Amino acid sequence: MILLKLTLRSLWNRRASLLLTLFSIAISIALLLGVEYIRKEGKTAFLSTISGTDLVVGARSGPVQLLLYSVFRIGNATNNISWQSYQEIASNKLVEWTVPLSLGDSHKGYRVLGTNQDYFRHYRYSDKQPLVFAAGQPFDGVFDAVLGAEVARKLGYHLGDKIVLAHGAGSTSFAMHDDKPFHVVGILKPTGTPIDRTVHVLLEGIEAIHIDWVGGAQVPGYRISAEEALQKNLQPKLITAFLVGLKNRAAAFRVQREINDYKREPLLAALPGIALAELWQAIGMFETVLRIITGFVVVAGLLGMLTVLLSTLNERRREMAILRAVGAHPRHVFLLFVLEALVLVVLGCVLGALLVYTLLFAARPWVMAEYGFYLHTWVPDAADGLMLAVVAGLALLFSLIPGAIAYRRSLQDGLTVRV
Amino acid sequence: MNVIELHNLRYRWRGQTSDTLAIADLHVRTGEHLFIRGASGSGKTTLLNLLAGILVPASGSLEILGQAVYTLDGSARDRFRADHMGVIFQQFNLLPYLSVLENVQLPCYFSSRRKQQVGDLQASAYRLLDHLGLDAGLRHRAVTELSVGQQQRVAVARALIGSPELIIADEPTSALDTDTRDSFLDLLFREAEAQGSTIIFVSHDPHIASHFPRVVDLRELNQP
DSSP states (O other), rough: OHHHHHHHHHHHHTHHHHHHHHHHHHHHHHHHHHHHHHHHHHHHHHHTTSSSSSEEOOOOOOOHHHHHTTTSSSSOOOOOOHHHHHHHTTTOTTEEEEEEEEEEETTTTTEEEOTTTTTHHEEEEEEEOOOOEEEEEEOOSSTTEEEOHHHHHHHHHOOOOEEEEEEOOOOTOBOOTTTEEEEEEEOOOSSSGGGGEEEEEHHHHHEEEEEEEETTTEEEOOOOOHHHHHHHHOOEESSSEEEESSSSSSGGGHHHHHHHOOOOSOOEOOOOOHHHHHHHHHHHHHHHHHHHHHHHHHHHHHHHHHHHHHEEEEEHHHHHHHHHTTTTTHHHHHHHHHHHHHHHHHHHHHHHHHEEEHHHHHHHHHHHHHOOOOOOOOOOOOHHHHHHHHHHHHHHHHHHHHHOOOOOOHHHHHHHHHH | OOOEEEEEEOOOTTTOSSSSEEEEEEEETTTTTTEOOOOOTTSSHHHHHHHHTSOOOOOEEEEETTBGGGGHHHHHHHHHHHEEEEEEEESOOOOTTTTTHHHHHHHHHHHHHHHHHHHHHHHHHHHHHTTTTTOOGGTBBBBGOOHHHHHHHHHHHHHHHTTTEEEEESTTTSOOHHHHHHHHHHHHHHHHHHHHHHHHHHSSSSHTTTTTTTEEEEHBBBOO
């Protein structure tokens, strides 16, 4: 007990110089906990990019690829699927709802998604969150567009603005559908998912802008104006993929098998949860890298502490002689250094945890408004506790060095006060 | 009973070719205040470290309070020192981060025997500080605010608390001026006698010797 008291008083006495050490430990701990938090939140957010959907169906490829182009709007579909097959599966008695997806065009680098009003009715992300409009409403007319939050923010669009879609997915496409511009009728709130980077239009809109196109290029001398297009049959013949909601989730595997065995054309039905987890595995390398980097930051913080402990050895020789004179064993002197490291690292952990908590609390409204990403309250779990325990163990290990030096010196010096 | 029974003691620092210390006989009776005169380099510090049980003699015997402390292990010697000895240095006797009162009480945290003997720790510390002429207002001050003379008196209080049998003083007056020095010595004697402690006082200063009933010269004592 007296040793702990001496440690605390001695630390307090040198508080000015130790404060920086404490801060560097606290910051490295905060980084460690913060990165771990972001990793976990990121994973949760990623895995809930799409929720409430039981199956994603597209042309036969791999589940990860299907997910990439249909949900993440990355890459292109290998093939389209026919409207007829879509209708047939949609009428399956186990299916409650479907949402068709048609991809292929873009606007200034942002993907354009052709769909219908059911998209806003059924699409869920995160914890079964529906899509919410920041302004306007779902599309109604063929040339109406609903923008994701990022599209509207980055490109500065407002309701009523006119936008022109480009053929293909590149940001510098030369083939523009400039004869049939769209009107912005709705802007979505941020979701923190790829929806923020998507321009949504009706399937009929996609059909209309391609009505005078054949094989990826406008047919020369053959023009159909926007008004004329509206008179034509805009029922699409092909779509890229569709989402399926079932009446009973338990039937997911059964319906999946039925779709995968579909005779008329090669289809693939993927369970989004499983495909997302698979995809996360593939891109999860960065997790490890992040952890390694923060590990080094923590070690650097502790090395800073070790340096301070070592540098105080000389100025504390007098203190050791006094303690020896009043009956302390060199073991007590050793323990003083170990306790000092322990107190510093425990304070550092507490301070670091408070820092993470405070920063997350402060950043929450901003992150929500900007990215539609709800930062959950940070609650340390067993893994965090284990990490902190490892850090404390490492600090103890480091403190053995100055402790051992002080032990040897106090044995040698005895009552001799060397100043 | 003798407080110190020293016979044919020899000590040599590692790596040295000759003995630093070789003392044929030294006996100190209980309550007898001994002045050991010795210039620096005469083996003074070595002798004090031997008496305090920090060092152990290479040969010969050294009994303190009838016990052959040097035969005990390190921890036991430290405990013996905590229980039976008070040490006063030349200066820098006090832990800078503890208050005056806490510095005085410090030995009792390392020795349950002295803590027991002292009874009420705080009252005892107050009494010692009062007797040594330190104001009640100084008790909770930081020791760094005190003058050197005051600091040395706090060191005396710390050495005396819990009534250890032996007080070892290593040039405690060398940082004091003559007036302060004399009153310091008077106080030291008075308080040590009040609780029956024996003083071993080492100094190079011959002027102090006159205060002591018994004076030995380390040069004569030490015949390597």
